[in-house]
Amino acid sequence: MGDVAIRVENLSKQYRIGQRTGYGMLRESFADRLHGRRTRRRIRGKMGHRDHIWALKDISFELERGGILGIIGSNGSGKSTLLKILSRITQPTSGRAEIRGRVGSLLEVGTGFHPELTGRENVYLSGNILGMRRAEIARKFDEIVEFSGVEQFIDTPVKRYSSGMAVRLGFAVAAHLEPEVLLVDEVLAVGDAAFQKKCSGKMGEEAKKGRTVLFVSHNMGAIVTLTNQCLLLESGALSRQGSTRDVVAHYLARGDQAVKSFSDLADVERFGTGRAAFTSILVAPRDENERRGDALVVGQDLEVKLTIRARAKVEDVNVAVTVYDSTGYRVIDVNSALKGCFLALEETQTAIVEFKLQHVLLKPGTYTIGLWMGRGSVEAIDGITTAARFAVSPDLSDVRHSEVFPGVYQCGFTYSMDSDGETA
Amino acid sequence: MRTTERVGTVSVLIRPTHGWAFPDFVELWRARELVYFLVWRDVRARYKQALLGIAWVVLRPIAMVVVFSLFFGRLLNVPSGDIPYPVFAFAGLLPWSYFSASLSRVAGSLVVNQNLLKKVYVPRLAIPIGSILSGLIDTGISFVVLIGVMLLYRIPLTPMALMALPLLALAAVTALGFGLWLGSLNVRYRDVGHLVPFLVQIWMYMTPVIYPSSLIPESLRFLLALNPMTLVVEGMRWALLGQSPATVAEPWLLAISMGIVGLVLLTGLLFFNRVEKSFADVV
Numbered sequence: 001m002g003d004v005a006i007r008v009e010n011l012s013k014q015y016r017i018g019q020r021t022g023y024g025m026l027r028e029s030f031a032d033r034l035h036g037r038r039t040r041r042r043i044r045g046k047m048g049h050r051d052h053i054w055a056l057k058d059i060s061f062e063l064e065r066g067g068i069l070g071i072i073g074s075n076g077s078g079k080s081t082l083l084k085i086l087s088r089i090t091q092p093t094s095g096r097a098e099i100r101g102r103v104g105s106l107l108e109v110g111t112g113f114h115p116e117l118t119g120r121e122n123v124y125l126s127g128n129i130l131g132m133r134r135a136e137i138a139r140k141f142d143e144i145v146e147f148s149g150v151e152q153f154i155d156t157p158v159k160r161y162s163s164g165m166a167v168r169l170g171f172a173v174a175a176h177l178e179p180e181v182l183l184v185d186e187v188l189a190v191g192d193a194a195f196q197k198k199c200s201g202k203m204g205e206e207a208k209k210g211r212t213v214l215f216v217s218h219n220m221g222a223i224v225t226l227t228n229q230c231l232l233l234e235s236g237a238l239s240r241q242g243s244t245r246d247v248v249a250h251y252l253a254r255g256d257q258a259v260k261s262f263s264d265l266a267d268v269e270r271f272g273t274g275r276a277a278f279t280s281i282l283v284a285p286r287d288e289n290e291r292r293g294d295a296l297v298v299g300q301d302l303e304v305k306l307t308i309r310a311r312a313k314v315e316d317v318n319v320a321v322t323v324y325d326s327t328g329y330r331v332i333d334v335n336s337a338l339k340g341c342f343l344a345l346e347e348t349q350t351a352i353v354e355f356k357l358q359h360v361l362l363k364p365g366t367y368t369i370g371l372w373m374g375r376g377s378v379e380a381i382d383g384i385t386t387a388a389r390f391a392v393s394p395d396l397s398d399v400r401h402s403e404v405f406p407g408v409y410q411c412g413f414t415y416s417m418d419s420d421g422e423t424a
Numbered sequence: 425m426r427t428t429e430r431v432g433t434v435s436v437l438i439r440p441t442h443g444w445a446f447p448d449f450v451e452l453w454r455a456r457e458l459v460y461f462l463v464w465r466d467v468r469a470r471y472k473q474a475l476l477g478i479a480w481v482v483l484r485p486i487a488m489v490v491v492f493s494l495f496f497g498r499l500l501n502v503p504s505g506d507i508p509y510p511v512f513a514f515a516g517l518l519p520w521s522y523f524s525a526s527l528s529r530v531a532g533s534l535v536v537n538q539n540l541l542k543k544v545y546v547p548r549l550a551i552p553i554g555s556i557l558s559g560l561i562d563t564g565i566s567f568v569v570l571i572g573v574m575l576l577y578r579i580p581l582t583p584m585a586l587m588a589l590p591l592l593a594l595a596a597v598t599a600l601g602f603g604l605w606l607g608s609l610n611v612r613y614r615d616v617g618h619l620v621p622f623l624v625q626i627w628m629y630m631t632p633v634i635y636p637s638s639l640i641p642e643s644l645r646f647l648l649a650l651n652p653m654t655l656v657v658e659g660m661r662w663a664l665l666g667q668s669p670a671t672v673a674e675p676w677l678l679a680i681s682m683g684i685v686g687l688v689l690l691t692g693l694l695f696f697n698r699v700e701k702s703f704a705d706v707v
Contacts, residue, residue, distance in 0.1 A: 015705065084704065088438060088545035091701040096439035103436060107543045114465055116472040121465075128461045129544055157472070 004100070005181055005212040006063040006086070011095035013056040013081050013236075055081040057236045058095070063229075065101075066210040070217065070227035070244055072251055078236040079216045083107065083185050086214065101180030101212065104131055108185075110170025115159035119150060119169055122158050126173045140176045147198075148172035175202045181212045200226065220248050220364065220394055263388055272380040276310040276317065276345060278371050283388045286356070295393045298364065298410050302357040302390070306371065310345035317343040317381060321355050322370040323362075325408045331367070332357065337376070363410045364394045447549045447697045455547045462554030467561050481565040485521065489514045489573075492634050502635050507665050508577050514570050515664050516633040516657045519588075522563040523595040523653060524624045529555040530603025531620045534611050538707040548700045549693075552607055556600050563592065570664070579665060587663035595656045598685050604692030608699045611707050633657055637669070649677040652685045 056078045063069050073079050084090045086097060087105035112129035113122045123144055127137040137144075145151050148169040150161070158166055184203070203226055207213055217223050223230065223244060230247035232240040240247050265278050282305040285296035296302055304321050318341070323332035334355055336342065345351055369388040374380040452459075471477045489510050496502040497509030504512035533555040540546060567588070571581060606623075610616035631653040632640075640648055648654050655678065658669035 085438060088436065089542065090704045091440050092438065093440060096437065098438070099436045100434070102434050105544060108539075111544045112540060114469050116469040117465065121468065125461055125465055128458055129540065129546060134457055134461075 003065045004062050005065040005067070006061075006069075006097070006099050006214065008059055008061050008086075008097045009095055011056055011059045011082070011085060011092050011097055012054060013078075013085060013090070014052050014093040015055050016052055054236050056085070056092070059233075059238050060095075061231060061238065061241060063212060063214065065212055067229065068207045068213040068215065068227045070215050070223040070230040070247075071233065072217065072220070072223060072230060072248065073233035076235075077233040079233055080107075080185060081236075082233070083183055083214070083216050087183055099181055102131070103181045103183065104174075104177040104179030105183040106130075106174045106177075106185065107183075108170075109167050109174065111174075113158055113166065113170060116157055118157055119145075119154040119161070122169065123154075123173055126170065127176075130174060130177055131179065132177060144172045144176050147175060147202075171199055175199070175206075179211070181214070182206065183214045185216045186218065220251075224248055224394070265384060265387060268384050268387065270382055270384045272374065272382040275312040275381050276308055276314050276373065277382045278306055278373070278384060278387065279309050279350075280307040281305070281369070281371065281387050283369065283390055285390075296360065296390055297393055297395050299359055299361055299395065299412070302360050304355040304357065304369065304388075306353045306355075307350060308343070308345070308353060308373065309350045310347055313345070313347050314381065315342070315344035316375050317345070317373050318376065319343060319353055320372040321357075322372065323357075324368045324370060325362075326366050329408070331362065331408050332360075343373070360392070361410045361412060362392045363408055364392050365408070366391045441701065444694050445697055446693055447700070448547065452547045452549050452553075455550050458546055459550045459554050459557065462550060463558045463561075466554065466558035470558075478565075481562045482569055485514065485517060485566045485569060488517055488521070492517070496634050503639070504636060505638075505667055507579075507661070507667055511573060511577050511579060511665065512636075512661065512667075513634055514573055515661045518563065518566050518570055519592060519595050519656045519660050520628060520631065520633045520653065521566070522559050522592065523599050523656070524628065525562070526556050526559045526596065526599035527603050527606070528620050528624060529559065530599060531606035531610055531616060533603075534607050534703060535614070535617070535707060541703045541707055548703065549696065552600065552603055552696070556596050556603070560592075560596075574664070581664075582666070584663045584666070588660060591656050591659045591663065594652065594685070597689055598652045598656070601685060601689035601692045604696045605688070608692075608696050611699065611703050627651075627653065631657055646674075646677055649674065650681055650684065652681045655681055 059078075059082060061069075071079050071082065081090070083105070084107070085092050086099065087103070087107065089105075089107070110122075110126060112126045114125060117125065120141075123141065124134065124137050127144075128134065132140075145154055148165075148171070150165050150169050153161065153165065158169070161169070200222060203213070203215075207226065213227075215223070215227055227244050229242065230244040231238060232247050232251050240250055264280055270277070282303075284303045284305075286301040286303055287297075306319070306321075308319070318335055318337035320333065320335040320337075322330055322334075325331050334357065336353070343351060343353070367390055368386050369390065370383070370385050371387045372380065372383045374383070471480060474480060476483065492513045493510040497504070497513065502509065507515075530552045533551050534541065534548075537551050540551065541548065574581065606616050606620060628634075630648070631651055632648065637645060637648055637654065637658065661667045662669055
C-alpha cells in the first residue's frame with residue numbers, strides 16, 4: 001500500500017439504541033423471547049427504523065506515513081467512534097481499515113491506573129497496557145518520571161495524588177510510547193496550562209520525528225497548530241476533508257459553532273414579577289465593516305437586540321445583558337443604567353433594545369448570554385439565565401500557537417524587544 | 425481482526441468478523457507480559473491498604489478451618505474417616521476456596537475492568553486468565569499453611585502430594601470455563617453478578633468440601649461424581665492425606681465429568697470470543 005499508514009475504506013458503525021446506553025436486564029430479554037414475534041413487531045412498529053443509528057457512515061480516507069490528521073466535528077458526530085474502531089476497541093459494522101505500523105492509542109490519560117498502587121507501579125502497569133514491554137519501560141522510567149514532574153511522590157499511592165498530578169504522570173507514560181501510528185483523543189484538554197504546553201510541545205516534536213498522528217479535538221487552536229490536514233465529521237458522515245485551515249474555517253462558519261442568531265424567548269426558564277418580558281433575542285457579530293458575520297471572531301463587536309413587551313405599565317426600568325463563560329463565571333455585565341438610560345412602557349407596548357458590545361476580547365470558546373430587567377434592587381421584572389449561546393472562534397489569520405490555555409480574556413497587546421546595542 | 429507481522433512492520437486489519445471462532449491464542453501469547461501485570465496488579469491491590477497485608481492470606485483459611493471444625497466437626501460430628509476433621513476440612517477448603525474465588529473473580533472481571541475494555545485495546549482473554557492466575561498466589565501460601573497443619577497432626581507428606589498441581593489446574597480450568605460464560609453474560613446482564621454468590625454457595629454444598637461423600641446415599645453418589653469439583657476435592661484428600669475417595673471410582677463417571685469441563689471451556693471460549701467484540705459498546 002505504498003507509503004500509506006492508515007487506509008480506511010467505507011467504514012460504518014451501527015449502534016442499536018439501548019445497546020449503546022448500557023446493558024439490558026435478563027428479564028427483558030426473556031420477556032422478548034417469551035412474547036416472541038408479537039412484542040418485537042410492536043416495538044419495531046412503534047420505533048420504526050429509529051432503533052438503529054449509524055454512528056459512522058461510509059467513512060473513507062487515507063493518511064500517508066508521517067502525516068498528521070485532525071478530526072473535528074460537534075458532539076456525537078462520530079469522532080470518538082472512529083477513533084475507537086481504529087484503536088480496535090470496538091468493531092465496525094461494515095467496511096475495513098488497515099493500519100501499518102505499531103499503533104498507540106490514547107483515549108484517556110492514565111489508562112489502566114490503579115488508585116491503590118504507587119506512581120512507580122502505575123507507570124509499569126499503564127505502560128504495559130498501552131503496549132510497552134517491561135524492559136522498555138524500565139529503560140525509559142527516569143525520563144517518564146522527570147517529564148511528569150512528580151518525582152517526589154513516585155512511591156506514593158496514586159489515590160493520594162491531586163488530579164493534576166495523576167494526569168501528568170499518565171500523560172508522561174503515554175508520551176514515551178513511541179508508536180509508529182499515534183491515535184489521540186482530546187487528551188490535551190486536561191491538566192494545568194504549563195503542562196498542556198509541555199504536552200502540545202511533545203506532540204509537535206513527535207510529529208516532526210515522522211510519526212503518523214491522528215488527532216481528535218474540539219480545540220480549534222490545537223488543531224490548527226498541530227495538524228495540516230483535517231476531516232470534518234457530521235452525524236457520522238465525512239462532510240469535508242482537506243487542509244486544516246479550510247476545514248476549520250468551514251466548520252466554524254457552520255450552525256452549531258456559529259452564533260445562534262435569533263431565538264424566541266417564549267418558553268425559556270425565567271424569574272421575576274413578569275410585568276414585562278423579554279420576547280426575543282437576536283445576537284449577531286459585526287466585523288470591521290459593520291457586516292453581520294456568521295461567527296464571532298476574537299476582537300469583533302457583538303450586537304444583542306432584544307424585544308420587550310410590557311404586560312403592565314412599567315417605568316424606571318434598567319436592562320442588563322450578562323455573558324457567562326462555560327463554567328458559569330460572569331465575565332461581562334452591561335447595564336443600561338450605566339449609560340443613564342431607563343425604559344418606560346405602557347401596557348401591551350413593545351420595545352426593541354439594542355446593545356453593542358464593542359471589541360469583545362473573549363478567548364475562543366462557548367459563552368451564554370443572560371438577560372435581566374428591573375428597577376435597581378427594588379424589583380426584578382424579568383430575568384433569564386440562559387437566553388442565548390454563542391461561540392467565539394480564533395482569528396485564523398493570527399493563530400501561531402495552540403490556544404489550549406485556559407482563561408477568558410484575550411488581551412490585545414504589542415511586543416518589542418531590546419537587545420544589547422541595537423533595537424529590535 | 426488479525427495482526428500479521430511482516431519484516432519490520434506490523435499491519436493491523438480492522439473489519440467486522442462474523443460467526444464462531446476461537447480467540448487468537450498467538451496474540452494472547454504475545455501479551456503474556458500483560459497477563460503478568462494484571463495478576464501483579466490484582467495481588468498488590470488486594471492487600472495494599474490492609475493493616476495485616478499479606479498475613480490475611482494465612483489467616484483466612486485458618487479462620488475458616490477453625491469455624492468449620494467447630495460447627496461441623498465438633499457440634500454436628502460430621503465424620504471425616506480416619507483423618508482429623510480440621511485437616512480433612514482444610515484439604516477440601518483449599519482447592520474449593522481457590523475455585524470459588526476464581527469463578528467469582530472471572531465472572532466479574534470484565535465489568536470490573538471495563539475501563540480497560542473501553543479505553544484501550546488489549547487481547548480481552550488476558551483479563552479472565554489474569555483473574556484465574558491471581559488466586560494461585562493465595563492458594564500457594566495456603567498450601568504451605570496446610571502442610572504445616574498436617575505436620576502438626578503428624579500426617580506424613582508423600583510424593584503423591586505433587587498430584588495436587590494437576591488437580592488445582594483442573595479447578596482452574598473449570599473456573600475458567602464457567603467463568604467465561606458468566607463473565608460474558610455479566611457484561612450484558614448484570615443479573616449474573618447477583619446470581620454468582622448463590623451459585624457458588626449451592627455448588628459448595630453439592631461438593632464434598634466440608635463433609636465426606638460417604639454421607640450421601642450410594643444411589644445418589646453418581647450425581648456427585650458428575651461435579652468436576654468433587655474430583656478435585658476428593659482427589660486432593662487422596663493426594664495429600666491418602667484418603668481414598670468414596671465417589672470417584674467409576675472411570676466412565678470420571679470421563680463424563682472431564683467431558684463436561686472440556687465442553688464448558690470450549691463453548692466458553694467460543695462464546696467469549698463471539699461477544700467480545702461488543703463488550704466496549706455494551707459494558
